[in-house]
Amino acid sequence: MTTGRFDRGVCVRFPPEPNGYLHIGHAKAICIDFGAALKYGGKCNLRFDDTNPVKEDTEYVNAIQEDVHWLGFEWDGLYYASDYFEKMYLFAEKLIEKGLAYVDDQTAAEIAATRGSLTEPGKESPFRNREPEENLALFREMQAGRYADGEKVLRAKINMASPNINLRDPVIYRISHTPHHNTGEYWKVYPMYDFAHPLEDAIENVTHSLCTLEFEDHRPLYNWVLEALEWPFPPRQIEFARLELTHTVMSKRYLKELVDGNVVEGWDDPRMPTIAGIRRRGYTPEAVRTFCDEIGVAKKDDSKVDIAMLEHIVREDLKAKAESRNVIFNPVKLVITNYPEGRTEEAAMENSRENPELGERFVPFSRELWIDADDFMEEPAPKYFRLFPGNEVRLKGAYFVTCTGFKKDADGEIIEIYCTYDPGTKSGSGFEGRKVKGTIHWVEATTALSITVREYDYLFEDDEDGGQRLNENSARTMTCRAEPSLANARPGARFQFFRHGYYIADAKLSSDLPDGEKVFNQIVGLKSSWK
Ligand code: ATP
Numbered sequence: 032m033t034t035g036r037f038d039r040g041v042c043v044r045f046p047p048e049p050n051g052y053l054h055i056g057h058a059k060a061i062c063i064d065f066g067a068a069l070k071y072g073g074k075c076n077l078r079f080d081d082t083n084p085v086k087e088d089t090e091y092v093n094a095i096q097e098d099v100h101w102l103g104f105e106w107d108g109l110y111y112a113s114d115y116f117e118k119m120y121l122f123a124e125k126l127i128e129k130g131l132a133y134v135d136d137q138t139a140a141e142i143a144a145t146r147g148s149l150t151e152p153g154k155e156s157p158f159r160n161r162e163p164e165e166n167l168a169l170f171r172e173m174q175a176g177r178y179a180d181g182e183k184v185l186r187a188k189i190n191m192a193s194p195n196i197n198l199r200d201p202v203i204y205r206i207s208h209t210p211h212h213n214t215g216e217y218w219k220v221y222p223m224y225d226f227a228h229p230l231e232d233a234i235e236n237v238t239h240s241l242c243t244l245e246f247e248d249h250r251p252l253y254n255w256v257l258e259a260l261e262w263p264f265p266p267r268q269i270e271f272a273r274l275e276l277t278h279t280v281m282s283k284r285y286l287k288e289l290v291d292g293n294v295v296e297g298w299d300d301p302r303m304p305t306i307a308g309i310r311r312r313g314y315t316p317e318a319v320r321t322f323c324d325e326i327g328v329a330k331k332d333d334s335k336v337d338i339a340m341l342e343h344i345v346r347e348d349l350k351a352k353a354e355s356r357n358v359i360f361n362p363v364k365l366v367i368t369n370y371p372e373g374r375t376e377e378a379a380m381e382n383s384r385e386n387p388e389l390g391e392r393f394v395p396f397s398r399e400l401w402i403d404a405d406d407f408m409e410e411p412a413p414k415y416f417r418l419f420p421g422n423e424v425r426l427k428g429a430y431f432v433t434c435t436g437f438k439k440d441a442d443g444e445i446i447e448i449y450c451t452y453d454p455g456t457k458s459g460s461g462f463e464g465r466k467v468k469g470t471i472h473w474v475e476a477t478t479a480l481s482i483t484v485r486e487y488d489y490l491f492e493d494d495e496d497g498g499q500r501l502n503e504n505s506a507r508t509m510t511c512r513a514e515p516s517l518a519n520a521r522p523g524a525r526f527q528f529f530r531h532g533y534y535i536a537d538a539k540l541s542s543d544l545p546d547g548e549k550v551f552n553q554i555v556g557l558k559s560s561w562k
């Protein structure tokens with residue numbers, strides 16, 4: 032290598048371990064990594080940190096690529112750490128030859144017990160002073176498959192009295208006979224993260240190795256490895272704060288337990304904090320990127336970010352983009368007794384109150400409508416301006432109606448409400464004779480669709496002590512009445528259900544046929560609790 036550190040241009044990487052699906056915490060890392068490359072005109076690689084044969088899977092490799100793309104980023108190089116096993120092995124031999132690594136026959140428990148503590152130095156292994164030739168022979172035997180898992184390890188020979196415990200002769204290679212998803216049965220020894228990671232970065236000419244703060248204490252070891260191998264222009268490790276969110280658990284291992292235990296529908300369950308779950312939930316990549324930008328500068332490591340902030344950004348993003356539709360969640364029939372039977376007309380509805388550019392649509396109107404049961408009270412509460420006997424309201428986009436009565440079934444449930452309409456009051460006709468205080472929404476009964484709506488609560492409840500508990504009631508499914516235009520909703524299309532919130536046509540469950548059954552997932556409610 033002949034060029035200096037600053038001649039090469041910035042090169043960073045996003046290095047996930049393919050042992051699960053990415054979550055919203057990884058989205059932060061992705062935005063920082065790819066964002067740095069964009070900002071400095073450099074490169075960002077996607078590198079699968081697949082040095083542990085036990086937990087990794089190609090399903091995850093594919094899902095991770097899909098998620099990075101969905102967030103809107105494109106990598107320069109696509110690499111697998113396992114492609115460097117040969118190089119890493121030779122670097123390990125080089126350390127042995129330099130007297131900087133030794134084979135230790137102690138068990139994992141013995142090694143842990145002699146590590147020392149923050150106040151006490153560690154104890155040197157009885158195998159610490161083996162000669163390089165003996166170490167080399169033993170290490171080669173380890174790779175040749177002579178020993179069982181755990182029987183021997185390779186340790187860096189640094190300093191058992193170092194105040195930084197990571198420098199007390201860390202294990203850098205261990206034996207594993209588990210086949211690897213990429214290299215099969217060839218390797219019997221596998222590098223540990225702290226040895227592998229600086230080499231992966233250095234081999235790829237990474238200039239800045241961005242990682243989360245828990246690796247800060249590992250930085251001296253990162254530097255030691257590259258110095259011991261006399262790397263000419265070693266990359267620099269720089270840490271940033273890990274994202275923690277309220278109502279969320281961010282650990283692939285734990286999320287995998289939820290999937291394996293069928294607690295959720297899968298990695299892409301709309302309640303999951305995975306990128307796949309967030310996508311299916313209907314969050315937009317733009318909103319996730321905006322969120323990452325805002326927390327990137329505003330938050331320190333010790334504070335959890337309120338998930339309401341993410342929801343707020345999602346809501347703001349959808350306000351300008353999502354068209355409104357009328358959906359009745361708790362339907363009751365409204366009959367307009369003076370409207371001619373058999374007649375239908377069209378009512379114009381604005382597609383968005385927030386964004387006039389989204390235009391308008393026409394929905395059918397006739398004698399029988401569905402309205403929300405909450406929009407009627409037999410005996411009105413104070414300041415209740417919606418429908419009650421004798422009161423006049425506006426039917427959104429249509430006429431003024433006055434409630435004339437209602438019918439109950441044998442159980443006392445209201446099953447029909449009656450009203451009369453004033454033909455001179457149609458919306459858009461310029462009528463200014465009188466005003467009404469309440470406006471309610473509706474869908475025409477004979478053309479209404481039946482749709483399935485899934486509403487969500489948080490998957491986790493936060494305990495006082497900072498832990499999380501699984502919320503047993505985080506999903507409910509309802510059948511609702513919807514205006515007929517929703518029959519054409521493309522899977523993945525997002526809407527505002529008027530007065531309720533934002534919803535997405537579920538891409539997996541909604542049939543693409545015009546009359547196919549439609550399932551909508553709640554994205555986010557209309558109101559914000561975030562200050
Ligand atoms: P998990 O414990 O969820 O498996 P991890 O840190 O082991 O997470 P990796 O696949 O090793 O996951 O992470 C890839 C990159 O994403 C690393 O640089 C890591 O620091 C970063 N990362 C992981 N979790 C978060 C988080 N909550 N906030 C910010 N960055 C994160």
Ligand code: MG
Binds near residue numbers: 048
């Ligand atoms: Mg991990």
